[in-house]
Amino acid sequence: MKVLIRYLVLFAGLVFVVALTLAAFGLDIVQSMNYLWRGAAGDSVAIGRTLVRATPLTLAGLGIVVAWRAGMYNIGGEGQYVLGGIGGAIVAKLLIGIAPGVLSILIIFAGAGFGALLGAFAGWLQVKRGVQVVISTILMNFLALLLLEWSLRGPLQESKGQTFVSESLPNVVMLMRPDRQSDLHVGVFVALLAVIAVWVLLKFTPAGFRLRVVGESASAARASKIDVGKTQIRAMALSGGLCGLAGVIDYVGLTGRLADGFAQNWGFIAIPVALLGGLNPWGTLVSATYFGGLFAGSEVLKRFTPIGNSLVPAVQGLAVLAFVGLNYWLNKRSEAKNGSD
Amino acid sequence: MVSNADSGPLLAVQSVSKAYGSVQALREISAEFFSGEVHAVLGENGAGKSTLMGMIGGFVVPDNGVLVFDGSELPVGKPFEVRGTGIRMVHQHFMLVPQLTVRENFALAQLEGGVRRLDADRLAQDAVEIGQKLGWEVDLDARAGELQVGAQQRVEILKALAGEARVLILDEPTAVLSPAEVDELFGVLRALTSQGVAVLLIAHKLSEVMAVADRVTVLRRGEFVASCLIGETNRDQLAEWMVGEMPEPPEIRDREFGEVVVRGEGIRAKDDRGVEVVCGIDLEVRAGEILGVGGVDGNGQVELAEVLAGVRMFSGQLEGIDEVGYIPQDRQSDGLALGMSIEENMLLGSMPKEVFSGIFVLPGKVRNRAHQLIEEFQIKFGSAGDSAGSLSGGNQQKIVAARTLSQKPRVVVAVNPTRGLDLKATDYVHSRLLQAADEGAAVFLFSTDLDELAALADRTVYMDRGRFTEEFLVGSK
Numbered sequence: 001m002k003v004l005i006r007y008l009v010l011f012a013g014l015v016f017v018v019a020l021t022l023a024a025f026g027l028d029i030v031q032s033m034n035y036l037w038r039g040a041a042g043d044s045v046a047i048g049r050t051l052v053r054a055t056p057l058t059l060a061g062l063g064i065v066v067a068w069r070a071g072m073y074n075i076g077g078e079g080q081y082v083l084g085g086i087g088g089a090i091v092a093k094l095l096i097g098i099a100p101g102v103l104s105i106l107i108i109f110a111g112a113g114f115g116a117l118l119g120a121f122a123g124w125l126q127v128k129r130g131v132q133v134v135i136s137t138i139l140m141n142f143l144a145l146l147l148l149e150w151s152l153r154g155p156l157q158e159s160k161g162q163t164f165v166s167e168s169l170p171n172v173v174m175l176m177r178p179d180r181q182s183d184l185h186v187g188v189f190v191a192l193l194a195v196i197a198v199w200v201l202l203k204f205t206p207a208g209f210r211l212r213v214v215g216e217s218a219s220a221a222r223a224s225k226i227d228v229g230k231t232q233i234r235a236m237a238l239s240g241g242l243c244g245l246a247g248v249i250d251y252v253g254l255t256g257r258l259a260d261g262f263a264q265n266w267g268f269i270a271i272p273v274a275l276l277g278g279l280n281p282w283g284t285l286v287s288a289t290y291f292g293g294l295f296a297g298s299e300v301l302k303r304f305t306p307i308g309n310s311l312v313p314a315v316q317g318l319a320v321l322a323f324v325g326l327n328y329w330l331n332k333r334s335e336a337k338n339g340s341d
Numbered sequence: 342m343v344s345n346a347d348s349g350p351l352l353a354v355q356s357v358s359k360a361y362g363s364v365q366a367l368r369e370i371s372a373e374f375f376s377g378e379v380h381a382v383l384g385e386n387g388a389g390k391s392t393l394m395g396m397i398g399g400f401v402v403p404d405n406g407v408l409v410f411d412g413s414e415l416p417v418g419k420p421f422e423v424r425g426t427g428i429r430m431v432h433q434h435f436m437l438v439p440q441l442t443v444r445e446n447f448a449l450a451q452l453e454g455g456v457r458r459l460d461a462d463r464l465a466q467d468a469v470e471i472g473q474k475l476g477w478e479v480d481l482d483a484r485a486g487e488l489q490v491g492a493q494q495r496v497e498i499l500k501a502l503a504g505e506a507r508v509l510i511l512d513e514p515t516a517v518l519s520p521a522e523v524d525e526l527f528g529v530l531r532a533l534t535s536q537g538v539a540v541l542l543i544a545h546k547l548s549e550v551m552a553v554a555d556r557v558t559v560l561r562r563g564e565f566v567a568s569c570l571i572g573e574t575n576r577d578q579l580a581e582w583m584v585g586e587m588p589e590p591p592e593i594r595d596r597e598f599g600e601v602v603v604r605g606e607g608i609r610a611k612d613d614r615g616v617e618v619v620c621g622i623d624l625e626v627r628a629g630e631i632l633g634v635g636g637v638d639g640n641g642q643v644e645l646a647e648v649l650a651g652v653r654m655f656s657g658q659l660e661g662i663d664e665v666g667y668i669p670q671d672r673q674s675d676g677l678a679l680g681m682s683i684e685e686n687m688l689l690g691s692m693p694k695e696v697f698s699g700i701f702v703l704p705g706k707v708r709n710r711a712h713q714l715i716e717e718f719q720i721k722f723g724s725a726g727d728s729a730g731s732l733s734g735g736n737q738q739k740i741v742a743a744r745t746l747s748q749k750p751r752v753v754v755a756v757n758p759t760r761g762l763d764l765k766a767t768d769y770v771h772s773r774l775l776q777a778a779d780e781g782a783a784v785f786l787f788s789t790d791l792d793e794l795a796a797l798a799d800r801t802v803y804m805d806r807g808r809f810t811e812e813f814l815v816g817s818k
Contacts, residue, residue, distance in 0.1 A: 223667060
């Protein structure tokens with residue numbers, strides 16, 4: 001019950017932050033909130049749009065959750081997302097022509113695998129070579145983006161060689177879309193399954209328990225004979241895998257091809273999403289949906305107002321600050337109630 | 342003893358109170374401190390000693406009551422002004438900058454604002470001279486962080502004495518020192534009182550209080566219990582004042598030991614920096630035997646304990662450590678994951694098979710196990726879902742002891758298991774260790790507390806620079 005109240009307070013705070021931002025941009029709050037709402041949840045197309053935006057945020061957000069809960073501050077969601085897309089495109093190029101359903105699945109596995117390798121490498125660098133994950137993953141983001149640019153001008157470029165994009169996937173390989181009117185694809189369910197899987201992993205398995213102990217206190221983990229380094233590398237592999245999955249699901253579900261602008265910062269935005277979700281899988285789902293809705297809504301909003309794309313990052317920044325502030329305030333209140341030593 | 346008791350107190354605390362939330366840390370405490378005396382403030386954990394000292398030092402603002410120093414009221418909540426009056430504090434956790442040299446640390450304490458050339462020599466001079474007067478050698482160019490703990494404390498004390506110190510407050514200064522270092526410290530405290538300084542000593546070890554204090558004030562759960570000259574009281578009475586009742590002394594045991602459980606030869610191990618700190622140790626411990634390992638902190642005890650617990654690499658021969666229950670030295674960093682729940686912390690350590698056998702850790706099993714242990718070991722807490730960090734030190738240690746000993750391991754390795762615990766909690770941990778030995782475990786007890794070793798160990802060895810130095814049977818001391 002307490003938790004519920006807490007989330008309600010936080011949600012009210014977030015709505016307030018959006019209103020504040022709209023006001024700061026000089027917009028009519030009621031009217032633009034209405035646009036936002038219509039764009040995010042007004043009809044089934046809008047809801048589909050929200051869910052499609054929320055999918056990569058959920059998956060990459062889960063990736064951040066897994067790494068951060070293990071004490072590995074993975075900032076490399078963006079690079080892992082990109083590498084996921086690249087891995088998928090490589091498999092698509094090599095195996096095009098085999099049964100489409102099988103190809104789709106192989107593409108997805110390849111994307112997750114590529115992301116996992118990148119994550120595991122960053123983890124390995126920290127554990128074995130003392131290179132902080134925060135640093136290495138930031139640099140790997142640049143590497144991955146450059147690799148994408150290069151491959152779109154080289155091995156992965158479409159066969160006509162006219163533009164810097166990869167070959168479009170044939171429709172049969174793309175993920176199923178229940179409604180042709182909407183972008184909604186079955187990748188949404190992959191994200192949902194991933195939430196459940198990560199939740200079960202963290203909460204109900206020995207491996208997840210070890211992971212959390214390592215994140216809470218590496219020294220306590222060591223004293224309990226947990227192999228801290230191995231756990232951290234595994235957490236980074238899983239984290240990278242989830243971020244890679246986010247990328248490849250967008251590739252095989254939404255875009256169908258890679259371009260220079262493929263990543264759209266989903267891997268970065270996943271970090272505040274995970275933090276606002278309290279580094280908890282379900283919380284991440286909620287906050288990813290919230291931001292998915294914000295993205296979807298602002299796409300409609302910008303058709304009617306001059307605000308452009310700046311709303312979402314502004315809201316996001318403010319929301320993170322507001323979240324930190326609200327959390328501080330709520331904690332302080334409960335502390336004052338319970339008393340301290 | 343150059344007591345100035347006749348000329349009135351130098352510092353008087355007059356019915357001060359302090360509450361943190363619903364917890365009354367201090368209630369209407371009054372006490373008088375005289376120049377030229379070592380005044381011990383005695384009490385168990387949570388008695389309010391540190392709060393009282395923090396108040397005098399200006400770090401804690403009292404809810405009511407006044408502090409009178411040298412005839413005038415002391416400013417409250419203003420540590421810098423208090424320091425300026427000559428009241429100096431040496432905190433339990435040292436406040437040195439580890440990267441700076443000793444000289445620079447001295448200088449830092451005397452530093453004033455403004456942009457001028459830093460003349461560390463001049464600023465450090467007073468502290469250096471006091472050190473010479475006291476006969477303390479300190480390496481001025483050594484980095485503070487690289488000094489031994491005892492040496493760091495000397496630096497901290499000299500830093501506090503520089504300028505004109507009239508009251509010196511020491512918060513549990515002996516917790517980190519070897520017996521020889523404790524004697525040396527007490528010598529210095531006496532020298533200081535002979536110069537008219539009032540020394541306030543926070544303590545919870547009776548033997549030390551009896552050895553050095555001129556006067557003693559006892560607090561219990563935030564309340565004033567008694568205050569008198571040390572000659573007017575005795576150990577038993579002080580203990581009674583502290584806890585309200587005397588704990589039963591552990592019985593001297595007379596038991597047969599079983600077969601050899603742990604046997605090691607030529608054990609060597611490195612610390613985290615790669616320096617060899619365990620340098621060839623042979624050992625043999627039998628079932629039912631408690632081997633005490635004493636010595637000054639930092640002579641390889643922790644590393645040897647970690648080798649025995651199976652969490653540190655080593656070279657040499659070592660048999661019989663497959664099934665070890667480990668009570669690490671630092672319960673807050675090594676023993677517990679403070680952010681996780683009490684229930685989950687019950688699973689740390691040995692990762693019990695009945696919970697961890699399957700693919701899933703079932704919450705029901707976790708809860709059952711936690712409640713069983715909580716009941717058996719009488720751990721006090723709000724809710725089992727609360728974080729381990731919300732518990733008192735004694736109850737935290739009970740969690741570690743409970744989950745370790747309930748598994749009935751064949752070997753127990755405990756490192757300073759009662760450090761920082763009050764008498765009752767200490768007594769409790771001791772009785773559990775004895776019980777484990779009685780049930781046939783081979784117990785390694787690493788401790789810097791000689792009383793503890795004497796009370797529990799069947800045999801005690803000392804560790805000095807990575808080796809065992811002497812061995813004697815209990816009682817032969």
